[in-house]
Each structure stands twice: as structure tokens, then as C-alpha cells.
Amino acid sequence: xxxxxxxxxxxxxxxxxQPQADCFQIGLCVSGNKDVVDFACFGLDSQQKLSDDAYMxxxxxxxxxxxxxxxxxxxxxxxxxxxxxxKLPTKIDKLVFTAAIDGATSMRxxxxxxxxxxxxxxxxxxxxxxxxDFQDEKAVMLGELYRKDGTWRFSAVGQGFNGGMAAxxxxxxxxxxxxxTAPVTTKLSLEKKLxxxxxxxxxxxKATVSLEKYQLQETVARVGLVLDASGSMMNQxxxxxxxxxxxxxxxLAVHFDDDAALDVWAFSSNTxxxxxxxxxxxxxxxxxxxxxxxxxxxMSINNxxxxxxxxxxxxxxxxxxxxxxxxxxxxxxxxKEIKDxxxxxxxxxxxxxxxxxxxxxxxxxxxxxxxxxxxxxxxGFFALDDLNSVxxxxxxxxxxxxxxxxxxxxxxxxxx
Amino acid sequence: xxxxxNKGGNLSLTKTDPTLxxxxxxxxxxxxxxxxxxxxxxxxAFMVKEDGKVRSDSDFIxxxxxxxxxxxxxxxxxxxxxxxxxxxxxLIVILDKVPADIQRVVFTVTIHDAxxxxxxxxxxxxxxxxxVNKDSGNEVARFDLSEDASIETAMVFGEIYKHGGxxxxxxxxxxxxxxxxxxxxxxxxxx
Numbered sequence: 001x002x003x004x005x006x007x008x009x010x011x012x013x014x015x016x017x018q019p020q021a022d023c024f025q026i027g028l029c030v031s032g033n034k035d036v037v038d039f040a041c042f043g044l045d046s047q048q049k050l051s052d053d054a055y056m057x058x059x060x061x062x063x064x065x066x067x068x069x070x071x072x073x074x075x076x077x078x079x080x081x082x083x084x085x086x087k088l089p090t091k092i093d094k095l096v097f098t099a100a101i102d103g104a105t106s107m108r109x110x111x112x113x114x115x116x117x118x119x120x121x122x123x124x125x126x127x128x129x130x131x132x133d134f135q136d137e138k139a140v141m142l143g144e145l146y147r148k149d150g151t152w153r154f155s156a157v158g159q160g161f162n163g164g165m166a167a168x169x170x171x172x173x174x175x176x177x178x179x180x181t182a183p184v185t186t187k188l189s190l191e192k193k194l195x196x197x198x199x200x201x202x203x204x205x206k207a208t209v210s211l212e213k214y215q216l217q218e219t220v221a222r223v224g225l226v227l228d229a230s231g232s233m234m235n236q237x238x239x240x241x242x243x244x245x246x247x248x249x250x251x252l253a254v255h256f257d258d259d260a261a262l263d264v265w266a267f268s269s270n271t272x273x274x275x276x277x278x279x280x281x282x283x284x285x286x287x288x289x290x291x292x293x294x295x296x297x298x299m300s301i302n303n304x305x306x307x308x309x310x311x312x313x314x315x316x317x318x319x320x321x322x323x324x325x326x327x328x329x330x331x332x333x334x335x336k337e338i339k340d341x342x343x344x345x346x347x348x349x350x351x352x353x354x355x356x357x358x359x360x361x362x363x364x365x366x367x368x369x370x371x372x373x374x375x376x377x378x379x380g381f382f383a384l385d386d387l388n389s390v391x392x393x394x395x396x397x398x399x400x401x402x403x404x405x406x407x408x409x410x411x412x413x414x415x416x
Numbered sequence: 417x418x419x420x421x422n423k424g425g426n427l428s429l430t431k432t433d434p435t436l437x438x439x440x441x442x443x444x445x446x447x448x449x450x451x452x453x454x455x456x457x458x459x460x461a462f463m464v465k466e467d468g469k470v471r472s473d474s475d476f477i478x479x480x481x482x483x484x485x486x487x488x489x490x491x492x493x494x495x496x497x498x499x500x501x502x503x504x505x506x507l508i509v510i511l512d513k514v515p516a517d518i519q520r521v522v523f524t525v526t527i528h529d530a531x532x533x534x535x536x537x538x539x540x541x542x543x544x545x546x547x548v549n550k551d552s553g554n555e556v557a558r559f560d561l562s563e564d565a566s567i568e569t570a571m572v573f574g575e576i577y578k579h580g581g582x583x584x585x586x587x588x589x590x591x592x593x594x595x596x597x598x599x600x601x602x603x604x605x606x607x
Contacts, residue, residue, distance in 0.1 A: 004536075004567050005567075008538050008563060009566075135451070137451055137452070157539070
């Protein structure tokens with residue numbers, strides 16, 4: 001079924017009462033424009049306002065609290081959402097699907113685009129539009145699903161604002177920074193996300209500075225942390241320096257990760273996958289998780305290949321890019337095995353940032369940047385004398401400087 | 417607030433408000449909140465005979481011909497944006513003055529310049545028509561049609577008609593493409 005601009009239809013008529021209709025997908029696409037287009041879904045109250053920020057679903061907030069709307073992109077679309085409207089709280093009256101151009105061009109310069117409905121992966125209806133349908137709008141409401149007399153209806157709106165995302169957010173009752181000419185990021189600030197962890201608030205600003213510097217504000221990724229727990233690390237664990245690593249890295253996970261969790265592994269001759277570190281459990285993570293580090297069965301020799309395999313296993317099917325931060329204090333000897341694993345993992349959406357701390361003999365880790373035979377450079381390495389020898393700001397800078405390069409290369413090769 | 421009608425619904429104006437002599441047909445819609453050309457909706461009235469046609473072009477009341485020769489139907493003025501609360505355009509009908517050979521007065525709304533502005537009723541929010549007792553100010557009937565209109569550019573909102581010595585109102589909600597010209601032709605106007 002083709003839907004025309006301005007058309008209003010009952011959702012049931014789009015789905016023709018098919019049984020799977022309680023769970024459908026919306027796919028969005030805009031093409032032929034040189035600037036980036038950001039898509040979002042705004043859940044509005046009966047006053048047509050975004051009274052709860054949690055109901056803006058996009059890149060950095062991929063799911064509503066109720067789980068009714070979740071990022072899920074159908075093949076061939078730029079972005080999409082899985083929708084289970086029955087899960088939506090009644091306070092949400094309307095869902096507006098929007099597109100905003102981030103750049104100098106406007107909607108009239110797009111070639112074409114669409115908002116389509118899919119059931120079980122099959123398209124059932126499409127609202128197609130082209131640049132001729134628009135004028136100088138930079139942000140548009142493509143379509144909206146709304147409640148009407150106890151049923152859901154869809155309206156192909158196709159209207160918007162020349163003022164871009166800022167004007168759109170304002171239309172929905174959101175507050176926008178005073179300087180509306182500046183690019184407005186609609187993403188929840190890291191500080192706000194860290195509000196429940198007052199100890200980390202201080203880090204939020206520093207992390208944000210680095211994220212902005214490397215243009216990672218809008219990036220969604222999973223974040224993993226691999227901790228060397230070989231015998232030579234004992235002092236670092238005992239003196240709380242490893243806990244400090246958790247504290248410093250959690251803000252990155254909160255920023256990047258869809259579930260605000262840091263996946264953690266510790267390894268020595270064996271590997272242990274720990275429960276993810278979150279804002280609820282991070283504070284005493286090293287000393288209390290799984291009985292505390294002393295009970296993890298670590299503190300022996302180091303076997304990197306084993307943990308690398310486990311990390312790959314967890315992430316190989318993920319659709320999001322993954323940033324793995326791998327802490328080692330050196331003594332790396334299984335060079336050939338590590339090299340082979342990371343070479344074959346180059347086709348996976350995983351970037352490995354190795355960090356050497358206070359040790360020596362990092363073996364193959366030091367050559368990873370220049371290692372040949374990979375589709376993309378999927379590794380980075382830097383060494384610190386001591387975990388706490390650099391400022392937090394510098395740490396974030398060093399941790400994040402290669403990741404965007406990989407993201408770009410991996411995108412080009414369609415790895416992510 | 418008066419009785420709210422759904423598309424196709426009708427009611428006896430005479431029975432609902434026995435004091436009704438002069439009515440205001442009010443039309444309203446929300447001004448466009450988004451950027452782009454304003455939604456300029458125009459209300460018009462066609463006074464038609466039993467056969468559904470006008471007697472002459474003077475039975476077509478619109479922004480360029482605001483009063484019927486008999487004086488029974490009058491357009492109070494053009495609103496070009498929909499700004500402001502309440503009725504954005506209105507027509508006054510003096511029921512006693514409606515000529516005997518006129519069976520119905522049809523109220524239509526068209527979007528000015530819809531084609532070149534690429535607009536249709538689906539893009540307009542909260543459009544309604546209502547019948548108000550001009551002397552008491554009371555609303556007699558109301559028809560919200562936002563859900564009944566979508567890709568059309570011309571709508572028959574509603575009509576008043578004579579039925580066994582009574583005046584009745586019907587919420588029509590029928591859309592047409594082709595704008596005011598197409599509607600006018602349908603009622604027998606030479607355009």
C-alpha cells in the first residue's frame with residue numbers, strides 16, 4: 001500500500017488484521033543528500049509535548065523504558081524502530097517519526113526517502129517522498145502514529161521546520177540552548193545519565209570533552225573491558241587501582257552503550273566473564289563482584305588468546321560497533337596466536353584498544369597498529385607507566401583517539 | 417457545546433433549538449505550526465434546488481461574492497492563516513429569508529492554492545464546522561473532521577436542508593480533489 005502525504009489511515013487497515021500486527025517495524029530512509037540525516041521517534045503526551053525525555057528514541061537512547069519502541073533497522077533502511085504499541089503507557093498519545101539534517105542542506109535537496117511499515121520483515125505499506133515535497137525544512141515530521149477513539153492511526157505528515165532539530169524539539173515543548181544557530185545535540189547529556197552515580201559526575205565533563213573532540217557524541221556502541229589479572233597485577237588490585245579503571249571507564253560505557261553497561265572479563269591462565277559493571281554496582285566492583293577479585297581464581301600466568309576468544313564469541317553477532325579496552329601489564333608471549341585471532345577478527349564489528357600499564361614486554365601488542373593482512377586496522381595500543389600517571393582527560397583522549405578512525409574504516413567496509 | 421456529529425450524522429435544528437432563526441456556520445482550523453506556506457482554507461456556500469444545482473451563479477457565496485441576492489446567506493470575511501481561537505471563517509444564514517425553491521445550503525471548505533502549495537486536508541489540524549444560534553450564541557451542532565479528511569483538497573463539510581417543515585443539519589465530510597472549481601462545477605456553476 002502506498003501512503004500519500006497528508007493521508008490518515010487506521011493502522012489495522014495497513015496491516016489488514018494480520019495476526020503479527022501487534023509487533024511491527026518502521027523503516028526510515030533518506031538518500032541523495034550529502035549531509036547526515038538523524039532519525040528519531042518522539043513519544044508525546046496528550047498535549048503533544050515530550051514531557052518525558054525517556055520517550056525520545058534515537059541512536060543514543062535506543063529504547064523506551066517500556067520497551068515499546070526500540071531501534072531496529074530493517075535491511076535496506078538507514079534506521080528503523082521495532083514497535084509494540086500495546087506496551088506503551090497510556091500517557092504516550094502520539095509517536096512522531098522525524099528526520100533532521102545535520103548540515104547546510106535542506107530537505108528540498110534530498111533525492112528521495114521513505115517511511116515504511118514492515119510485518120515480519122515484509123513491507124506492507126510505504127510513504128514515499130522526494131525533495132520536491134519540501135522546501136527549506138531541515139527537520140521534518142515524516143509521520144505519526146496516534147491514538148484516536150481507542151485505536152491507533154497513522155498520518156503521513158511530511159511537514160517540518162527550517163530551524164532544524166532545534167525547532168523540532170521546541171515544537172515538542174523541549175528546551176533548547178539559547179543560541180539556536182549552534183548545532184543542538186538532542187542527546188541526553190552524560191552528566192544527566194550519571195546523575196545516579198554522584199562519584200562519577202566529575203568524570204562526565206572530562207569524558208564529554210573527549211567525546212566531542214573525536215565527534216563521538218552520537219555514536220552508539222557496546223563497551224567491553226578486559227582486565228589482566230595475572231599474578232604481577234596483584235598489587236594493582238590490592239591498592240584499588242584496578243577499581244579506579246572501572247570508575248574511569250564506566251562513563252564511557254554509559255555514554256556509548258545501549259544498556260549503559262560495561263562488559264567485564266578478567267584473565268590469567270583462565271578467563272572469567274564477570275557480570276557487567278553498571279551504575280548500580282560499579283562502586284565496589286573489584287572487591288565484591290563474584291566474591292571479589294581474590295576469589296576469581298586468577299593471579300597466575302597470562303593467557304591472552306583464551307580471553308580474546310571469549311570476547312569475540314560474545315560480540316560476533318552484535319549489530320553495534322564494539323569498543324574493547326584491553327588492559328595488560330605485559331609479559332605477552334603467545335604472539336602468533338594473538339596475531340592470528342585479531343587478524344581474523346578484523347571483519348567483526350570490534351575495535352580493540354590495548355592499554356599497557358606499568359609493565360614491559362608487550363610483545364605483539366606493540367606491533368598491532370601496523371600488523372598487515374587485515375581488512376581494517378582493528379587495534380590500537382598505548383602504554384602507561386601507571387594507571388594513574390595520566391590525567392583523566394588525557395586518558396579519555398588516548399582511549400578514544402583511534403576508535404573513530406576504525407569506525408569510519410569499518411563503515412566503509414560494511415563491517416558496521 | 418452543541419451536539420457533536422460524526423460523518424454522515426444529522427439532526428433536526430428546529431427540534432434541537434426551537435428558537436433558531438438566524439444561524440452562524442463557523443469554520444475553524446489550526447494555523448500551521450510548521451514552516452511553509454500557510455494553510456488558507458476558504459469557506460463557501462452553495463444554495464441548491466431539489467435537483468442539487470444552483471439557480472444561478474449568484475447562489476454561490478464565497479470570498480468574492482459575499483452575499484446572496486436574497487440576503488439570506490452572507491460570508492463574513494476571509495481568514496488566510498487560521499490564526500486565532502474559535503471560528504476562522506463564518507457564514508450567516510437567515511433561515512426565514514432562504515427562498516422557497518432552495519432546498520439545501522451546502523457548506524464547503526477548500527484549500528486555497530492547494531495544488532501549487534502541495535497541501536491537502538490531512539495536513540490541516542483540528543478542522544471543524546459548527547452551527548451556532550446567532551441570537552443566543554449557543555452552539556447547536558458541531559462536526560470535527562480531522563480524521564475524515566486526508567488527501568482531499570476540497571470538502572463538503574455539512575449542509576442544512578429542509579425536511580418536512582423543519583431545518584436539519586447533516587455532517588457530510590465528503591472530500592473531493594480539484595479544489596473549489598471542481599466543487600462549483602458539480603453544483604452547476606459556470607466556471
